Amino acid sequence: MTGDRTHMCTCAKMRWRIAADAPGTHLVCYCADCQTAARFLDHRIARLDSEGGSEIFQTLPAHFEFETGRENLAVLRLSPKGLLRWYAGCCGTPIANTLATPTLPFVGAILPPGTEGYGPVTALVNTVGTAGHIRETGVLGAHLSIMGRILRAWLLGKRGSPFFAPDGAPVVQPRILTPQERNAARPT
Numbered sequence: 001m002t003g004d005r006t007h008m009c010t011c012a013k014m015r016w017r018i019a020a021d022a023p024g025t026h027l028v029c030y031c032a033d034c035q036t037a038a039r040f041l042d043h044r045i046a047r048l049d050s051e052g053g054s055e056i057f058q059t060l061p062a063h064f065e066f067e068t069g070r071e072n073l074a075v076l077r078l079s080p081k082g083l084l085r086w087y088a089g090c091c092g093t094p095i096a097n098t099l100a101t102p103t104l105p106f107v108g109a110i111l112p113p114g115t116e117g118y119g120p121v122t123a124l125v126n127t128v129g130t131a132g133h134i135r136e137t138g139v140l141g142a143h144l145s146i147m148g149r150i151l152r153a154w155l156l157g158k159r160g161s162p163f164f165a166p167d168g169a170p171v172v173q174p175r176i177l178t179p180q181e182r183n184a185a186r187p188t
């Protein structure tokens with residue numbers, strides 16, 4: 001299912017795909033926010049590894065495509081200024097993170113732990129905190145890769161995104177969690 005970079009939500013209503021040749025950075029993020037979002041959506045299908053890490057493939061949104069069930073797309077923010085965290089509204093499967101506007105074309109597709117087809121994990125980031133025993137690696141490389149891809153996207157005019165309307169608004173109105181909701185889902 002994943003070797004061809006096609007993904008499905010847990011209830012199978014939604015299917016999405018990342019272009020086979022899309023360049024990107026395969027990393028694991030251990031930050032508390034990623035864990036909070038995953039735990040808020042559904043503890044049972046939170047796509048976290050045993051250390052609470054989220055496996056992510058950072059690439060350009062132009063390489064990301066919804067195949068079916070797009071009407072179920074939903075999005076939350078942990079706070080009024082947080083990242084847009086896109087998920088399958090039908091069942092709570094996390095899908096991807098983007099910035100709040102399409103100005104900087106960036107998407108972090110959330111992968112089930114151990115997904116193949118994206119090359120080796122080259123960075124472990126935000127380990128300080130809940131995964132303090134894991135050494136952070138590859139951070140600078142990941143940042144440089146993002147900036148390089150964004151620059152190229154600007155130069156080549158590859159700035160499309162399935163997450164934003166032409167006027168720059170998110171295609172779905174984000175749900176902003178209350179502090180109570182956020183705190184209840186925080187990792188301990």
Ligand SMILES: [Zn+2]
Nearest residue numbers: 009011090091
């Ligand atoms: Zn679903």
Ligand SMILES: [Zn+2]
Nearest residue numbers: 029030031034
């Ligand atoms: Zn994170």
